[in-house]
Amino acid sequence: MEKIYSEGLENGEKRGELKAKKEMALSLAEMGLPVETIAKAVNLSINDIQKWLN
Numbered sequence: 003m004e005k006i007y008s009e010g011l012e013n014g015e016k017r018g019e020l021k022a023k024k025e026m027a028l029s030l031a032e033m034g035l036p037v038e039t040i041a042k043a044v045n046l047s048i049n050d051i052q053k054w055l056n
Contacts, residue, residue: 027051 023044030040037055041048 024054027054031055 023046027040027044027046030043031037031051035043037048037051041051044051
Protein backbone atom coordinates (compact mmCIF):
# COMPACT_ATOMS: atom_id res chain seq x y z
CA MET A 3 0.00 0.00 0.00
CA GLU A 4 2.84 2.38 0.88
CA LYS A 5 4.48 1.73 -2.50
CA ILE A 6 1.29 2.60 -4.38
CA TYR A 7 0.87 5.79 -2.36
CA SER A 8 4.49 6.76 -2.93
CA GLU A 9 4.26 6.16 -6.69
CA GLY A 10 1.06 8.18 -6.90
CA LEU A 11 2.61 11.04 -4.99
CA GLU A 12 5.68 11.04 -7.22
CA ASN A 13 3.54 10.96 -10.37
CA GLY A 14 1.47 13.89 -9.11
CA GLU A 15 4.57 15.91 -8.31
CA LYS A 16 5.96 15.34 -11.81
CA ARG A 17 2.69 16.40 -13.42
CA GLY A 18 2.58 19.49 -11.24
CA GLU A 19 6.13 20.45 -12.17
CA LEU A 20 5.38 19.98 -15.86
CA LYS A 21 2.22 22.10 -15.57
CA ALA A 22 4.20 24.91 -13.93
CA LYS A 23 6.86 24.73 -16.67
CA LYS A 24 4.17 24.90 -19.35
CA GLU A 25 2.56 27.95 -17.75
CA MET A 26 5.94 29.65 -17.49
CA ALA A 27 6.78 28.81 -21.10
CA LEU A 28 3.50 30.28 -22.33
CA SER A 29 4.06 33.44 -20.30
CA LEU A 30 7.58 33.85 -21.63
CA ALA A 31 6.30 33.35 -25.18
CA GLU A 32 3.71 36.08 -24.63
CA MET A 33 6.59 38.36 -23.61
CA GLY A 34 8.19 37.68 -26.98
CA LEU A 35 11.12 35.49 -25.95
CA PRO A 36 12.46 33.08 -28.58
CA VAL A 37 11.70 29.38 -28.24
CA GLU A 38 15.36 28.54 -27.63
CA THR A 39 15.53 30.90 -24.65
CA ILE A 40 12.27 29.57 -23.22
CA ALA A 41 13.54 25.98 -23.52
CA LYS A 42 16.67 26.89 -21.57
CA ALA A 43 14.67 28.76 -18.93
CA VAL A 44 12.34 25.84 -18.19
CA ASN A 45 14.95 23.14 -18.85
CA LEU A 46 13.03 21.30 -21.56
CA SER A 47 13.58 20.58 -25.23
CA ILE A 48 12.77 23.04 -27.97
CA ASN A 49 10.37 20.46 -29.44
CA ASP A 50 8.37 20.32 -26.20
CA ILE A 51 8.08 24.10 -26.11
CA GLN A 52 7.03 24.28 -29.75
CA LYS A 53 4.27 21.71 -29.14
CA TRP A 54 2.86 23.84 -26.34
CA LEU A 55 2.98 27.01 -28.41
CA ASN A 56 1.18 25.50 -31.42
